[in-house]
Amino acid sequence: MSDAPTARPPLSPDDRLALLEGQDFWHTRPVAGLGAVSMTDGPHGVRRQEGRQTGFNFSALVPATCFPTASALAASWDTELLREVGAALGREARGQGVQVLLGPGVNLKRSPLCGRNFEYFSEDPLLAGTLAAAYITGLQGEGVGASLKHFAANNQEYRRLSSDSVVDERALRELYLRPFEIAVKDAQPWTVMAAYNGVNGRYCSEHPRLLTRILREEWGFGGAVISDWGAVNDRARGLRAGLDLEMPGYDGARVPELRAALAAGRITGADVERSATRLTELARRAAQTPRTPPVDPDAQHALARRAAAAGVVLLQNVGDVLPLPPGAKVAVLGTFAEKPRYQGAGSSVIQPTRLDTPLGELRALLGEASVAYAPGYPRQGEEDAARLRAEALAATQGADVVVIVAGLPENMEAEGVDRDHLDLPETQDALIRAVAAAHPRVVVAVQSGAPVRLPWRGEVAGLVQAYLGGQAGGGALADVLTGRVNPGGKLAESFPDTLEDVACSAFYPGGPRTAEYRESLYVGYRYHDTAGVAVAFPFGHGLSYTTFGYGTPRLDRERVGRGERLTVTLPVTNTGTRAGAEVVQLYVHAPQGPLFRPEQELRAFARVVLEPGETREVSLTLDERAWAVYDVARPGWHVPGGPYELRLGSSSRDLRARATVEVEGDGDLRPEPAAVSAAYRRPPHPFHAPDAAFRALYGAPLPDNSPYTPAEYDLNTPLGALRGTAQGRVLNALVTLGTEPRGEKRYSADAVSAAGAIREMPLRQLYLGTGGKLRPRAIAALAEAMAGRWGGALRALATPATEPPLTGGRKD
Incomplete structure (x- = not known):
């Protein structure tokens, strides 16, 4: 043939x-x-919809395995696991006739307030890119x-x-x-x-x-x-x-x-x-990849549970309150234990094949008689909060340990809308403080796709970040709490104490027209470690039920020439009594030079699993990009020469070993402008960048960021900004008419996301929003009408279909 x-x-x-x-x-x-070619949304499940193919239809989703979201997978720091999850998604996509899965997302977590952070990996580009590459390799290895x-x-x-x-x-x-x-x-x-x-x-x-x-x-x-x-x-x-x-x-x-x-x-x-x-x-x-038989849902669920457990991060464990001791009487509080938050809201929503709950899985592992339960707080709103809190306090009587499952509800974290603050709902904070005041052994497990403020963390013994663990997240959390799985997750993002600890907070999210990234390189730990900002939990942090010792690092060379690689090797020992996983993180501190640089940056990492008492040699390799900066004056990557300090540890703040290497540079860099140096070399806290400093750093006049005026309305003006005219207010009312669900439905994942999307939708997106029924010429005419340019509206309607209808846009 x-x-x-x-x-x-x-x-x-x-x-x-x-x-x-x-x-x-x-x-x-x-x-x-x-x-x-058949495409569908990912990235943590195959979100294929049946029926009409002209728009989103959340009511016609084919059941699929809901894997942990990217923020949970990233906390594993496990490239092999990401490859495995990618491959499982590929097999499931093939079984549903899907040939391209829309994901993964690798946008950095510039601010913890971004409503879509659950779908992204990290605040660090190396970690995000490395995990994404592993996921893609697994997915495409299955022909998807x-x-x-x-x-x-x-x-x-x-x-x-x-x-x-x-x-x-x-x-x-x-x-x-x-x-x-x-x-x-x-x-x-x-x-x-x-x-x-x-x-x-x-x-x-x-x-x-x-x-x-x-x-x-x-x-x-x-x-x-x-x-x-x-x-x-x-x-x-x-x-x-x-x-x-x-x-x-x-x-x-x-x-x-x-x-x-x-x-x-x-x-x-x-x-x-x-x-x-x-x-x-x-x-x-x-x-080249034919459709295959459906996957085994039980095998997929088992992998989803293992992946979710790998992403659970043990943040604190005072008095070894965890794992839950055998035979302990446990009071489980929190409606999220019974009705968990397990995935994000928006285009990635999956109809799961099944759903584990923390309450059900803890009862399965510990026995029905050993686990009491009370909702503790309302899932949405504040109704009956005082009564629920009182019932929860009563349920703790006679309990050896109290586990409170808290988290962000869908209306506080969704695609299409950013969060307004870092706090959990007040009803949850009140429950945690009341129970902590009455009981000495309280563990809080948080279900959220991004960091939350934890003002009571000093009042509780145990604290677990469970992220959004997918359909098997409840079982994964139970596995970690009971010790069936030794937690090995590490934070792929910093947990700040307050919003002002985030460098971009003074100018995030910006608007109305632009988002100015005035913090420049100071995202996450790059800012905290440079400015000396105390945080609740640092980047890379995560505890275990065992302990690890670091030996002395060895370098395969003392001086690195241009184009050469450096290998760093050090012994790591499990010094505890349980098998467990450690993630060795290597940060590089650059010498003082003509361009400002963060205090340290992650340049390599390795995950190692060790039996009790076992020692292994861990090797990490650094290439030229570990030392390089992007030089705007000579566009390209260039290496400032000098001594670089290598810092190895268990987080960006828990550094266990250091070494120094001399790096050969590739020429002189032009010093940055004085205004840049003054604002960025020693960043203040809270962070602030004056206009002159950011203009000098940007290297050009800053784009217009003035409010929209009716005379400027065009196809790129968001619906929410059109309220400056009567016709704009009418259009907003018409578009939202019938899209405001009542009662509990208004908190559903798709409703919250849709409401945010409508507010931010520019007029040109009515083409998509109406399933193509409203054609570009009609939308162009509508834009002219919104601005009161009625003659322009008539001309747009009369424009031949062969001419582009756009009335706005950025420079060519």
């Missing part, structure tokens, strides 16, 4: 143009002889493509569909692009998803520097670039920049526009051919 490819008829010019837009909400257009997202600098939900991220070049390169670079170079995802927002004056979906010069020419990406759903501002401009596929698509609506752009010279035949070829290749790869 011949392996030669089957000859296919050539595509017509209009066929090529049609290929650049999706066929519907979840499929590409079929390519001759290959068929359409990944879609690495959201490229790039998409770090908030407020105005995420229209905001311009204003980021200095060093922070962009060293932090925000770095996890994408690692994942692309190490795992070559089939697709990369361009984000909604802009970066430094251009929308990501039409950013030639991001999509072509950096992604393809510098990093060697060979796949297809697709838009986030509804992210396209100007399709011709995006195609020219390197955006191959617009998603979703509606009846070839973009073909006339692109045909006119081709005739007008806004795009070329080569632009069209280039993207059509990439999409044909995507279809060819997808066609």
Whole structure:
């Protein structure tokens, strides 16, 4: 049998143009002889919907394994586990006929307030990129493509569909692009998803520097670039920049526009051919993996439980209150123990195949008679809080240990909306304080996708961060609390004491038009460790039921020349009585130089599992990027020479061993401006960057960030900003009419996310929001009407369908 490819008829010019837009909400257009590519949301489950394919339909989801969210998986620091989860998702996707899973997300956790942080890995780019590469490798090893997202600098939900991220070049390169670079170079995802927002004056979906010069020419990406759903501002401009596929698509609506752009010279035949070829290749790869029988749900659930347990972080354990002793009487409090928060809210919502609860699993492991229960607080709102608290206190009588399961409800943490503060609901804080005052052995387990403030942590004995553990998270938490699993999770993000401990807090989320990243490199521990800020729990922290000793590190060379690698080896010993896992973290402290740098940065890590008394040699390798900075004056990566200190430990604040290596530099760096040096070399607390310092760092005038005025309303104006006119207020009322669920439904995951999305939706997204029924010309006319430009509205309606309808956009 011949392996030669089957000859296919050539595509017509209009066929090529049609290929650049999706066929519907979840499929590409079929390519001759290959068929359409089926996509669906991830990243922690296969979120395939049945029925109509013209929009999101949360009521028609096919049951699938709900794995832990990215924030929980990241706490494992376990690349092999991420590979395994990726492979399991790939097998399940194949069984459902899905060929591209939309994930993983590697956007950095710039602020703990970002409503979508549950879907991202870390505040550190090395950790985020390394885990993402492992996940992609596992997924694509099963013949299912990944879609690495959201490229790039998409770090908030407020105005995420229209905001311009204003980021200095060093922070962009060293932090925000770095996890994408690692994942692309190490795992070559089939697709990369361009984000909604802009970066430094251009929308990501039409950013030639991001999509072509950096992604393809510098990093060697060979796949297809697709838009986030509804992210396209100007399709011709995006195609020219390197955006191959617009998603979703509606009846070839973009073909006339692109045909006119081709005739007008806004795009070329080569632009069209280039993207059509990439999409044909995507279809060819997808066609090579046939649909397979459904996966074994029990095996998937077992892996989900193991993965969730690996991401549970033991934050404190005073008096060895954990693990729960055999035969102990346990009072379990908190409605989240019975109705857990186990996944995020928004486009990643999964209909699980089954659902474990902490209460049910603790009773299964400890015995029904050993576990008392009381809800303790309302799941939403404050009704009956005092009565529930009193009943909970009564339930603790005679208990040896009290376990309180707390967390963030869906209406406080969702895609589409950022959090307003770091606090848990007041009813939960009140319960914890009341019980802690009455009982000496209280353990609090927190279910949340991101850090929360823990003002009572000194009043309780045990504290566990359970994250959002997926459908098996309840069993995983029970495994850790009872000691069936020795916790080995480490925080992939810092837990601040207060919001002002976060460097970006004074200017997050920004708006109304831009998000200024004034903190530059000072994200998470990079700020805390440089400014000496005390935190509740530092980056990398996590306790175990055993202990570990670190020996003296050995270097394979004392001086590192250009292009050489350095290997650091040190012995690690389990000095306790239980088998357990330790994550050895290597931070690099750079010498003082002409450019400001954080106090230390994670440059390598390794997870090691040890039996009691066992010692193993752990080796970590550093390449040239461990020392490099991005030099704006000589665009590229350059190494300042000098002595670098290597710091090894169990967290960024628990450093156990040090060594020094002399690194050969590659030339002098131009000193930064004095204003930059004054503001950033010794960052203050709370952090503040004066206008002059940030302008000097940014290297250009700062973009306009004034409020929207009616005269400026255009297709990129968010609905929430249109309330400056009577017609804008009417439009807001019409769009939200019928979308405000009543009663308990208003707190559901999809309702909370949808409400936030409507508020932030720019007018151009009505194309997606109406399932393509409201065409671009009509939306353009609506934008003119919102601004009171009635003549412009009539002209937009009369514009031929072959002309682009847009009335706004960023610079070309």
